[in-house]
Amino acid sequence: MLESSSFKRDVLVMEQPSGACHRIGLKAIKQLLIKSDIYLSSTLLDACLAAGVSVVILPGRAREPARHLFPETNGALRLRLAQYAAYLDPQQRLEIAQQFIIGKITAQADCLRRHGIDLPSERFIRHVRASTDIASLMGIEGASTARYFHRWAVLLNPGWEFTGRNRRPPRDPINALLSLSYTLASHAVGRLAAQAGFETALGFLHSPSAGRASLALDVVEPLRPWIDDWVLTFCNDSGITPDSFVTDPKTGCRLTKPAFGQFFQRWYTSAEHGLEHQTRAQLELLRTKLGCEPNWSLPPADAA
Structure with a gap:
């Protein structure tokens, strides 16, 4: 502190209270x-x-979202005009949103397959491609994710309990870790999107909302199963246990201060580098979908 x-x-x-500087x-x-x-x-x-x-x-109160400040790049006018034009075209917006969800459902199946669980995804992908609006698309995504987490829970070591996703505030250790990881991932994605010249407030799947990096939330969707897998590994081999959390009726379930430090050290040394590589790939796919040339000016993943 x-x-x-x-x-x-x-x-x-x-400067720290101990006097260390x-x-x-x-x-x-x-x-x-x-x-x-x-x-x-x-x-x-x-x-x-x-x-x-x-x-x-990070939020100080249970139901508040995290706040993000992103540095922005110069010379991004053409890309942003294409982004706005795609958003204002209902069909193109839907197609881009569908691709994010197809990527997520495919990644969910891949995540479980790596752990020996077969979860066919073809039916859900067909429904995604047949969807006609964002609301129905979000409903399909919700059903797919609930089915996925139902299988995912059995992969945890004994002692951990997980019955499904909950948030704001998270009510158990697994959901606390997932929420924190998604927040950090959304920030990393938003930072890279801003550096690449995108308008981070303008999403396709997630509607624009004051103070929200909607595009970052879009791009995170196909990356969530990768983050889930990282959380699973963290729970099973980091030494963190359910006793490393405290629960408050107002703020929900959170890591203790010592466990916070362990989590952040692990995240920034083992998660963020891989996440940045995957984010760059997603942003280049989106850039291509918008009809813009690839951006080779993005800084390398290990840049400060």
């Missing part, structure tokens, strides 16, 4: 993640966004 922070000459100075150059930072009250100067935030550093603020 930080007690205070300051910013001088492109160096972030962080850390200095980190802004060029070595990819994102700031904030999960408690802390003062950040406007100078620091401006410098972060100018340097391509994104900021994610």
